[in-house]
Structures are given as structure tokens and as C-alpha cells.
Amino acid sequence: MTTSSTHIIEQRSTTNLFDATSTVSDRQIEDLIALATTAPTSFNLQNWRFIAVRTPEAKARLRRFGWDQAKITDAAVTFIVIGQLADYRTIPERLAPVVEAGIMPAEMVPGWEGAAKILYDDKPQQQRDEAVRTATFGASTLIYAAQAAGLGSAPMIGFDAPAVAREFDLGANEVPVLLLAVGHATAENWPRKPRRPLDQVLEFA
Template sequence: MSSTTYFCTIARERHSVKQYDSSHELSKQEIEELLEIASCAPSAWNLQHWKYISIHDQYAKEKLLPIAYGQQQIVEASVVVAILGDLEANLNAVDVFESDVEAGLMTEDIKSSLISQINAAYSDIPAYAREEAIKNASLAAMQLMLAAKAKGLDSCPMGGFNVDTFMEAFSVPGRYIPIMLIAIGKAAGPSRPTSRIPVDKKIVWNGF
């Protein structure tokens, strides 16, 4: 199977699974590998607006269960990854661009210019930081689910949880906003079949 065919198969076969084999475990190394792949996702200015909380221990899953309104996949999945968006991703710029300067991919002048542009965007546009945090962290979230499927695992993105209670229970600093939870593990039951609106009804060619 060609790499193109393989990827298309993975993308088409990824479905949201809500029943997991609770006996299946993932090591920290396996979780780190999934999150490393997720972190290869693109981001504006390469600021990498994501942070992850790996909810791996059973105690932590049990704490999360009522916050996620009793959704059983929370405690049955091998891990639940909380995807957080970084409201202060502009602070990442120095580290990101310094490595480019050291590698000879960028001059100090360009680095300084880019950092000025980024800081201006973050200071001048009130909603910018939140919009960018949600947009870019969501790219990493989708990449995480595809990575899980490629490794023979299943996943389920969840937006149904109490954000304020989650932040308090897991001591999330104000710099970050929870975007979604993603349960990952071995399916113990099939996903619910879903249909898709034909793509020709979703495409507008060259403008409305």
C-alpha cells in the first residue's frame, strides 16, 4: 500500500469511539510519541499554541469523570488528553526563532522583526490571542487523533465538560484555555455509523 493510500485509509476509517477496553494500557513513552506526532502540526508563526494534560492514572480519570458529565469513555480509555490552547503563545517566539537563528535559517534582524509583529498582534487585537489559541491547538488535536488511528488505536474528541471546574480541578494556569478532551485507547465496541453530506454540497468554487 502506498503512503498516500495508507493515509487516506486512516483518515476515512477514523471514527469517534465511545467504548474502550479498560484493560488496555499505554505507557508514558507511547503517549509521548503520540503527542510528539501531534506537535508536528502547523501553527501560526510556528508558535505551537498547544499544551497537553495527559490524564493517564485511574485516579485522575475518576476525578475527571463527573467534570465530563459521566461520559464512560473517560475512565475506560487508556488515556484522556486535554488539549489546551496557549493565550500567551507570543512568549514562545524567542525560543522558536532563536533555534532558527542558530541553525542559520534566519538572521537576527528577521527574528527581531517577526517578534515585533507577533507582540503587536497580541497587544493590539483583543480577541486575537484566544482565536489563535483555539485555531492552532485544534490542528494538533486532529493530528493526535490521526496518529492514534495509524497506531491501531481509536479516539473520541469531547467538548462536553465543565471548563471552569476542569481548570480548578487540574490546576490549569490562566495562560491556557481548555479546547477539548480526547479519549484514546483500544475500541471495545464499534463506533456509531455516521453519514456525511456529499462534498459537492460543501464546496463553493471561487466564491459565493
């Protein structure tokens, strides 16, 4: 990794205090999500969706179901990061651009679809696990995209998921995995907290 990329990783910390007067443009939001969707997904399913909650009215609606956390409304935008249940039937559509780009031969697609069917079909827990994994990969990439853009971020799991799903019209196949506030951090935020030493978390085999 380059010095700049390691610096972005090393300096990231959760932002709990946002400058409520600062905004980000819709173009900036689009750029962040474009980077977030470069994250990996199983079988190239890309089974994610992001709702950019950015208007005062929408942020107030979300805050009602987010434990009344101020950062939901203070941040420039709070994303609802959604994982979609893994569905093997979406494979041909999701792989079509890969085939058109000359990356994958068309004859490989049925094999991938069949493998995904074996893995997920009639297995609701597997489908949901994949939704959560996918949303988490996307959210993690979004966090570092925000950091690279000079923005702070705060992932949140403290919210009423069924209520958020109803309020924002999520589909039956969609799981609101986390909320992610993004905006301009104030100076009062804590610095990055120390992490556990490597000898407690790393094992060589």
C-alpha cells in the same frame, strides 16, 4: 497522499466505546504527542500543552467535570488539550531553535515578533482565538496519529472548562479547549458515518 495515509483518514471514526482493560505506555503517549506537535502554529508559537490523564485516580477526577462520560475513564488515556493565549513575547524563544538549525536568519526574528505584537497585543479575543486554533490543530493531528497507531479516539467538548482548569492547575493564560480520549476501541463501535456530498461543501472560485 499515499494509499496508507488516505486509508487512515478515510477509516477514522469517533470511538465511544473503549476496552477499559487495555492500556498504552508512557512511551506511546510521548510518541503521540511528538506527532501532535508537528501541527502548524501561528509564528511557530507552539502555544499548546497536553495533560495525559492516565491514572485511575486522575481519570475519576476528570470524569466528575466531564458530564460523567464513561469514555473518560474507560479509555487508556484522556488528554486535556490546552491552548495558551498567543503572546508575542515568546517569539524569540520559540524561534531560537529555528535560527540554530539554519532555517531562519536571526535578523528576521524581530520582524516576526513585531508582527505578532501587532496582531495579538492588547487583543484578548485574538489571543484566545489563536489558543483555540492551535489546540484544535494539535488535537486533530493527535487523532490521526492515534488512528495510525491502531487506536481509537473521541474528542469531547462536554465538560466544565473552569472546573477542569482549577482541578488540573492550568495557568491563567491557558484554555482547556477539548478533552480527547484515546485507547483501544471495542467491536461495538459504529463505523464511520457518511459525510455531506462535496457539492454542498465545496465551491470553486
